[in-house]
Amino acid sequence: MIWRQRRKMRYPVLILLIIIGVIGGGELFDAPSVFGTNTAQITATVKVSVCGNGVKEGGEQCDNTDLGGSDCISLGYNGGTLGCNTDCTFDTSSCLSGGGGGGGTYVPPATTAQVIFKGLAFPGRTVTLLKDAQVVTATIASSDGSFQIDLSNLSTGTYIFSLYSEDYKGNRSSLLTFPLTVSSGTTTRLDNIFIAPTITTDKVEVKKGDDITIFGQSAPYADVIISVSSGENFFVKTSSDKSGVYVYHYNTSFLDYGCHYAKSKASLEGRIVSSYSKSVSFKVGMSNRSREVVSTSVKADFNSDNRVNLIDFSIAAYWYKRPSPPSQIDLNGDHKVDLVDFSIIAYYWTG
Amino acid sequence: MNFYKKKILLVTLCLFFLLGATCYVEGATLYLASEHNVFHPGDIFVVSVKIDTAQGENINAIEAYIKFPPSLLKVIDVSSGSSILTSIISPQIDKEKGIISFAGIIPGGYSGPVLGDLGESNLLEKIIFQVRSDVKSVNKRKKSALVTFLDNSQILLNDGKGTAALLKKKGIVVDIIEGGKKSLRNEWKEELQKDTLPPEDFRPYITKIKNLYYLVFVAQDKQSGIDYYQVFESRRPQTKIELSQWMRAQSPYFLRDQSLRSYIYIQAVDKAGNKRLVTLEPQRQGHIILYENYIIWVIILFGLIVTYLSRRYLWKRY
Numbered sequence: 001m002i003w004r005q006r007r008k009m010r011y012p013v014l015i016l017l018i019i020i021g022v023i024g025g026g027e028l029f030d031a032p033s034v035f036g037t038n039t040a041q042i043t044a045t046v047k048v049s050v051c052g053n054g055v056k057e058g059g060e061q062c063d064n065t066d067l068g069g070s071d072c073i074s075l076g077y078n079g080g081t082l083g084c085n086t087d088c089t090f091d092t093s094s095c096l097s098g099g100g101g102g103g104g105t106y107v108p109p110a111t112t113a114q115v116i117f118k119g120l121a122f123p124g125r126t127v128t129l130l131k132d133a134q135v136v137t138a139t140i141a142s143s144d145g146s147f148q149i150d151l152s153n154l155s156t157g158t159y160i161f162s163l164y165s166e167d168y169k170g171n172r173s174s175l176l177t178f179p180l181t182v183s184s185g186t187t188t189r190l191d192n193i194f195i196a197p198t199i200t201t202d203k204v205e206v207k208k209g210d211d212i213t214i215f216g217q218s219a220p221y222a223d224v225i226i227s228v229s230s231g232e233n234f235f236v237k238t239s240s241d242k243s244g245v246y247v248y249h250y251n252t253s254f255l256d257y258g259c260h261y262a263k264s265k266a267s268l269e270g271r272i273v274s275s276y277s278k279s280v281s282f283k284v285g286m287s288n289r290s291r292e293v294v295s296t297s298v299k300a301d302f303n304s305d306n307r308v309n310l311i312d313f314s315i316a317a318y319w320y321k322r323p324s325p326p327s328q329i330d331l332n333g334d335h336k337v338d339l340v341d342f343s344i345i346a347y348y349w350t351g
Numbered sequence: 352m353n354f355y356k357k358k359i360l361l362v363t364l365c366l367f368f369l370l371g372a373t374c375y376v377e378g379a380t381l382y383l384a385s386e387h388n389v390f391h392p393g394d395i396f397v398v399s400v401k402i403d404t405a406q407g408e409n410i411n412a413i414e415a416y417i418k419f420p421p422s423l424l425k426v427i428d429v430s431s432g433s434s435i436l437t438s439i440i441s442p443q444i445d446k447e448k449g450i451i452s453f454a455g456i457i458p459g460g461y462s463g464p465v466l467g468d469l470g471e472s473n474l475l476e477k478i479i480f481q482v483r484s485d486v487k488s489v490n491k492r493k494k495s496a497l498v499t500f501l502d503n504s505q506i507l508l509n510d511g512k513g514t515a516a517l518l519k520k521k522g523i524v525v526d527i528i529e530g531g532k533k534s535l536r537n538e539w540k541e542e543l544q545k546d547t548l549p550p551e552d553f554r555p556y557i558t559k560i561k562n563l564y565y566l567v568f569v570a571q572d573k574q575s576g577i578d579y580y581q582v583f584e585s586r587r588p589q590t591k592i593e594l595s596q597w598m599r600a601q602s603p604y605f606l607r608d609q610s611l612r613s614y615i616y617i618q619a620v621d622k623a624g625n626k627r628l629v630t631l632e633p634q635r636q637g638h639i640i641l642y643e644n645y646i647i648w649v650i651i652l653f654g655l656i657v658t659y660l661s662r663r664y665l666w667k668r669y
Contacts, residue, residue, distance in 0.1 A: 050469070057467070128460070130459075132571050133437050133459075134554065155548055155551070155574075156574075157432070157433045157574065158434075158470060158471060159434040159573075175459030176459070177457070177459035177460055178465050179463075179465065179468070179472035180472060181433075182470070183473075183636060185468075260512065278511075279511070299511075303559070310556060311556050311558045313437070313558075314558065314565070314602055315603070317440065317603065318565070318603050320439055321439060339412050339414045339439075339513070340412075340507065340513030341513070342412050343508070343509070344511060344512070345456065346412055346457060346509065347509055349458035
């Protein structure tokens with residue numbers, strides 16, 4: 001009798017096990033075949049709105065027939081029919097104000113797509129836009145760090161857009177990349193772009209117990225979180241000044257001897273958060289050694305033009321899986337040029 | 352009591368299993384997608400190679416090896432139109448072994464589509480298969496073709512070190528059946544017919560590799576993808592280039608004129624046959640190029656004639 005009861009009790013448990021087994025087993029079937037030891041993570045708060053898709057989104061007054069509940073009267077006119085322009089702004093030409101309305105202007109439908117990039121970078125510094133890994137245009141961020149780039153004449157398709165900026169020392173931020181599919185006749189807005197801060201240190205080696213100065217640039221009055229890692233992560237918080245510059249004197253008493261990495265990310269009023277900056281390395285040792293000249297030369301710049309772009313990519317592609325590549329092309333020193341070297345090139349890419 | 356202990360043990364096992372399964376979900380997924388999955392002998396269909404990244408994961412390099420049964424399917428083309436990859440080399444096809452491979456990078460990294468982007472922003476390549484016409488089903492039963500990723504496929508993280516990312520792979524199965532069909536399906540032809548736009552404008556560069564000059568270039572075509580490039584070098588500017596003068600080229604392209612005194616014409620041709628021509632002016636100007644210019648010769652000749660005539664006229668007069 002007891003055995004029967006137990007048997008009865010086992011069924012729901014077995015069914016539960018089978019269900020979990022199916023779910024889990026499905027995942028196990030496709031279990032990861034390669035295990036990494038590290039993860040590259042990105043945090044972004046970018047928002048996309050597409051003008052022309054018939055849905056009113058952030059940054060748009062209207063979209064096609066979606067007027068967001070507005071009409072001529074709500075806009076202060078006496079009546080009439082509210083329309084929507086192809087750039088997703090209100091067309092009030094048929095609204096009536098007092099003596100009557102006038103004729104509207106016909107705006108022909110666009111045959112190409114447009115993308116508007118809007119966000120924050122470093123005040124007064126250049127913001128460069130890449131399309132499919134090549135530089136297409138640049139602009140200067142205003143004194144409050146805001147910038148806007150309008151890119152038009154795009155055909156329907158998927159593009160990889162990337163943005164970066166250079167700080168007051170000439171250091172480049174990491175690339176912020178957006179894959180985006182655009183359609184002819186639409187305007188896509190990328191809002192809330194926040195370029196990652198730059199980061200460097202005053203020393204390449206610091207005597208244990210002394211301060212190392214970690215500094216860089218972000219948007220004005222941003223909260224900057226600096227992460228110092230060497231197995232264990234230490235986080236400190238500081239703020240950027242009016243010109244976006246932040247400085248932190250980090251005491252190394254708690255750090256072990258050896259190599260450490262620092263990176264930073266910024267947020268503005270908790271509203272938008274940047275991704276992490278590139279990492280800068282320093283050593284905690286027995287003496288102080290300054291980072292004399294801020295070097296703008298980067299890894300993977302094979303032709304020494306201070307850029308990592310298609311030329312460097314092609315030089316590496318020439319040596320792809322060929323024997324005896326030059327040591328400067330073999331970036332990870334494994335005596336071959338393979339996908340790992342190209343991954344390093346992609347990381348340091350400037351366009 | 353013993354019963355309850357067992358129950359607790361079972362529940363614990365369940366939770367452990369569930370948590371374990373959840374852990375395995377992390378990592379990027381390479382997968383294949385096709386609009387249809389039932390075809391007839393002779394049909395041509397498109398298989399898209401796509402990627403999904405885990406939340407917060409940032410990857411930048413992909414190498415994929417895809418296996419297909421060569422006795423059932425053959426690859427007739429591979430297209431990079433609207434791919435998010437910058438290809439390292441052209442896709443390789445081993446028809447006998449039934450393996451397609453490609454490799455590329457995403458400069459700056461890729462973390463999946465941006466919030467609000469409703470497009471297909473995770474496409475890596477499109478493979479165009481044709482079901483072999485000689486495929487015969489046994490007793491009118493369907494045959495299944497498994498297209499899947501090989502274990503040497505890899506994805507690397509955008510961490511500056513080329514660390515391998517966690518990777519999951521999902522292939523597809525297409526069924527092949529005989530009879531019950533009037534006309535052949537050709538999905539690729541339909542896509543090519545829609546492509547009326549030329550490849551996008553592009554900028555070639557000249558660089559030195561092992562002390563020799565090479566031309567480097569890459570063009571994008573968002574519809575059918577780039578089919579091939581062709582290059583023509585000439586000491587004189589050309590208004591028309593004959594078909595026979597073009598040389599098929601791949602970047603990096605070894606320049607024949609190492610003195611860099613030639614005009615270089617580069618043409619990108621997409622899979623639908625649309626063309627984009629880009630011209631590079633001679634990188635070096637000098638006396639050699641001046642001597643080769645017809646106008647210079649005409650001026651010199653004109654000068655000589657004038658001198659000759661004036662001297663002859665003056666001699667006669669004085």
